Amino acid sequence: MAEKAKAKAKTGSRSxxxxxxxxxxxxxxxxxxxxxxEYSVSFTDDELRSxxxxxxxVRRLDAEATxxxxxxxxxxxxxxxxxxAAQVGAGRALRPQDMAFPTYREHGVLYxxxxxxxxxxxxxxxxxxxxxxxxxxxFNMYTIVIGAQTLHAAGYAMGIQNDGAVGDDNGExxxxxxxxxxxxxxxxxxxxxxxxxxxxxxxxxxxxxQYAISEPVARQTRVPLYQRAQGFGFPGIRVDGNxxxxxxxxxxxxxxxxxxxNGPTMIEAYTYRMAPHTTSDDPTRYRQSAEVExxxxxxxxxRLGAYLNNQGLADETFLADVxxxxxxxxxxxxxxxxxxxxxxxxxxxxxxxxxxxxxxxAQRAEFVAYEATFEGGAH
Amino acid sequence: MAAETLTxxxxxNNGLRKAMEDDPKVVLMGEDIGKLGGVFRIxxxxxxxxxxxxVIDTPLAESGIVGTAIGLAxxxxxxxxxxxxxxxxxxxxxxxxxxxxxxxxxxxGKLKLPVVIRIPFGGGIGAVEHHSESPEAYFAHTAGLKVVxxxxxxxxxxxxxxxxASDDPIVFMEPxxxxxxxxxxxxxxxxxxxxxSAVLREGSDATIVAYGPMVKVALESAAxxxxxxxxxxxxxxxxxxxxxxxxxxxxxxxxxRLVVVHEASKNxxxxxxxxxxxxxxxxxxxxAPVQRVTGYDIPYPASRVEEEFLPDLxxxxxxxxxxxxx
Ligand SMILES: Cc1ncc(C[n+]2csc(CCOP(=O)(O)OP(=O)(O)O)c2C)c(N)n1
Numbered sequence: 001m002a003e004k005a006k007a008k009a010k011t012g013s014r015s016x017x018x019x020x021x022x023x024x025x026x027x028x029x030x031x032x033x034x035x036x037x038e039y040s041v042s043f044t045d046d047e048l049r050s051x052x053x054x055x056x057x058v059r060r061l062d063a064e065a066t067x068x069x070x071x072x073x074x075x076x077x078x079x080x081x082x083x084x085a086a087q088v089g090a091g092r093a094l095r096p097q098d099m100a101f102p103t104y105r106e107h108g109v110l111y112x113x114x115x116x117x118x119x120x121x122x123x124x125x126x127x128x129x130x131x132x133x134x135x136x137x138x139f140n141m142y143t144i145v146i147g148a149q150t151l152h153a154a155g156y157a158m159g160i161q162n163d164g165a166v167g168d169d170n171g172e173x174x175x176x177x178x179x180x181x182x183x184x185x186x187x188x189x190x191x192x193x194x195x196x197x198x199x200x201x202x203x204x205x206x207x208x209x210q211y212a213i214s215e216p217v218a219r220q221t222r223v224p225l226y227q228r229a230q231g232f233g234f235p236g237i238r239v240d241g242n243x244x245x246x247x248x249x250x251x252x253x254x255x256x257x258x259x260x261x262n263g264p265t266m267i268e269a270y271t272y273r274m275a276p277h278t279t280s281d282d283p284t285r286y287r288q289s290a291e292v293e294x295x296x297x298x299x300x301x302x303r304l305g306a307y308l309n310n311q312g313l314a315d316e317t318f319l320a321d322v323x324x325x326x327x328x329x330x331x332x333x334x335x336x337x338x339x340x341x342x343x344x345x346x347x348x349x350x351x352x353x354x355x356x357x358x359x360x361x362a363q364r365a366e367f368v369a370y371e372a373t374f375e376g377g378a379h
Numbered sequence: 380m381a382a383e384t385l386t387x388x389x390x391x392n393n394g395l396r397k398a399m400e401d402d403p404k405v406v407l408m409g410e411d412i413g414k415l416g417g418v419f420r421i422x423x424x425x426x427x428x429x430x431x432x433x434v435i436d437t438p439l440a441e442s443g444i445v446g447t448a449i450g451l452a453x454x455x456x457x458x459x460x461x462x463x464x465x466x467x468x469x470x471x472x473x474x475x476x477x478x479x480x481x482x483x484x485x486x487x488g489k490l491k492l493p494v495v496i497r498i499p500f501g502g503g504i505g506a507v508e509h510h511s512e513s514p515e516a517y518f519a520h521t522a523g524l525k526v527v528x529x530x531x532x533x534x535x536x537x538x539x540x541x542x543x544a545s546d547d548p549i550v551f552m553e554p555x556x557x558x559x560x561x562x563x564x565x566x567x568x569x570x571x572x573x574x575x576s577a578v579l580r581e582g583s584d585a586t587i588v589a590y591g592p593m594v595k596v597a598l599e600s601a602a603x604x605x606x607x608x609x610x611x612x613x614x615x616x617x618x619x620x621x622x623x624x625x626x627x628x629x630x631x632x633x634x635x636r637l638v639v640v641h642e643a644s645k646n647x648x649x650x651x652x653x654x655x656x657x658x659x660x661x662x663x664x665x666x667a668p669v670q671r672v673t674g675y676d677i678p679y680p681a682s683r684v685e686e687e688f689l690p691d692l693x694x695x696x697x698x699x700x701x702x703x704x705x
Contacts, residue, residue, distance in 0.1 A: 075505045075682055122681075123507060125683070127683050129508045144509050145466065145470075146467075185440050186442050214415035215410065215439070219437075220438050220439060285416070343684050345684050347684075348675070360676055363676060367675065370697065
């Protein structure tokens with residue numbers, strides 16, 4: 001049955017992946033460029049180098065965040081180690097007018113949108129809950145409740161359509177990120193129903209990192225996730241999520257397709273979460289280190305590095321500079337995280353309502369008066 | 380006899396194990412409850428001992444978990460559902476409020492729904508949003524659901540067993556910030572009645588009523604008040620719906636002053652109901668209006684200000700002072 005579904009789905013895939021269904025790949029784990037009948041990229045040497053720089057930088061910033069959490073400076077961190085190519089590839093494929101709806105892990109997408117990487121740190125440090133304007137950055141706030149953002153994305157896409165902002169190469173499109181675990185949520189399935197019903201300009205980008213905390217993807221699905229799209233009535237495609245070139249190509253094609261008015265696509269970026277689910281997690285309880293080792297060999301950064309090296313595009317000076325600059329960004333990030341101000345306690349009463357509330361004003365006044373009784377004293 | 384020092388988490392684990400041993404129809408369901416033992420390890424080791432059919436790692440879908448638990452219950456099972464964190468129960472809200480709560484009534488008693496929904500709740504652990512909420516009033520407001528909350532390891536051990544034994548759906552609120560606090564638990568104890576409040580400390584000048592994570596704060600406040608020469612009675616509600624009012628009324632008739640404490644917001648919280656009932660039943664005994672010490676009427680705030688949001692000893696003592704100053 002799975003075979004039949006595969007034959008029907010417009011996958012355009014070819015590479016065999018060791019018992020797994022096929023996926024689009026343009027760069028092998030060894031760093032060899034392979035051709036694909038439908039997907040290609042034509043990056044300049046500089047662009048290839050800057051892709052590499054992004055991959056290295058987001059990994060370096062992620063490591064810094066993990067260290068900050070270990071040192072007690074963040075309450076939690078949801079790392080992206082291993083998923084750099086999926087995120088950088090997808091993020092770089094977006095146009096400025098496109099809108100992204102992230103989960104809580106899309107720090108790499110955020111970075112490639114040109115957003116200051118410190119933006120989500122308020123949430124993880126516990127000084128705010130996002131606090132940025134999604135419309136200013138074309139990047140919604142992080143959503144922790146699994147899958148909820150996919151509906152917001154579908155609704156935003158409906159708005160684009162109603163505004164007549166689709167139909168040509170300059171149209172707008174939406175990308176909704178979610179995980180393999182999230183694919184089980186009603187919200188995610190409903191968002192696909194809505195997107196299909198209105199043929200909305202949206203790309204569903206699932207990072208299948210093989211786990212939802214401890215649960216392997218097999219608990220969520222019996223068919224490869226991308227094949228679900230077919231049942232909703234739009235194409236699904238699996239891409240090697242550790243191949244930044246392929247992710248870019250597939251995402252760009254899907255986004256362009258959407259912006260031209262041709263409706264949704266689901267992309268399954270097949271990747272692996274190399275780190276714990278979050279800093280609170282202990283993966284040794286549920287997965288074997290051999291599996292992790294196996295995926296290490298498919299590292300997204302190493303393969304682009306190997307390719308650049310083979311092509312003579314990356315010499316020692318370049319590589320050293322990439323490392324150095326990433327380090328500089330990480331140090332700057334660290335310093336700025338450490339100086340994020342704690343919120344003033346009474347500010348917790350702000351912004352509950354756009355139109356205010358006299359009830360809450362009174363409660364706030366009571367709170368301020370109460371706090372004042374501790375002035376100078378121990379509290 | 381068989382007393383052991385256990386954390387609240389381990390006491391729940393023992394209680395679940397006992398219930399599973401006693402009744403093969405008891406099944407556990409939830410996200411990451413198998414190999415991982417749940418993110419709080421409440422089900423640690425249970426899948427290993429009872430198998431994957433009785434400790435069920437579910438797909439990631441709360442509506443699905445509770446909805447299928449209902450189906451299993453119709454089939455004769457006694458499902459115990461774990462919701463990973465308070466803030467993730469809402470996708471299951473329809474299944475809990477419109478389905479689970481109403482089926483016994485709709486079937487005119489022909490269908491029993493012995494489903495337990497365990498929810499680690501409350502704040503104070505420095506978590507990111509959706510991990511620190513207190514949604515108990517939503518459920519207590521719903522006819523057909525019973526809502527209970529344990530505050531200590533000894534109660535946790537027998538209360539979870541009684542909840543599982545109940546033929547009614549029970550929302551079982553677990554004070555997550557107390558999970559790793561220890562106390563002596565008598566494992567041979569016969570379960571008490573689930574829907575009873577307990578006087579944990581006797582006193583004559585004022586009464587503090589609390590439940591779940593705030594019981595400890597209430598007890599500490601009472602101890603501190605004693606130093607000021609005030610004798611405070613502390614009552615652990617344990618059951619939020621139905622409420623066992625008799626000990627509360629008796630206490631208020633004795634002390635004349637009542638302070639109700641909970642983390643949940645004030646507006647239409649459990650404290651509002653307790654206050655109304657005490658006012659109705661003990662009006663002439665009250666020396667002062669009932670005081671409520673609660674979370675504020677805002678979304679649970681960022682963790683760096685949660686200390687200011689959460690009721691603590693100072694705020695409880697302040698409310699006690701207000702009561703005396705009336
Ligand atoms: C509705 C809801 N249920 C449970 C959780 C707790 N939780 C946080 S992340 C997670 C696993 C998500 O897995 P997946 O969708 O595969 O994304 P990943 O974290 O692997 O990127 C769970 C169960 C949640 N945040 N929201």
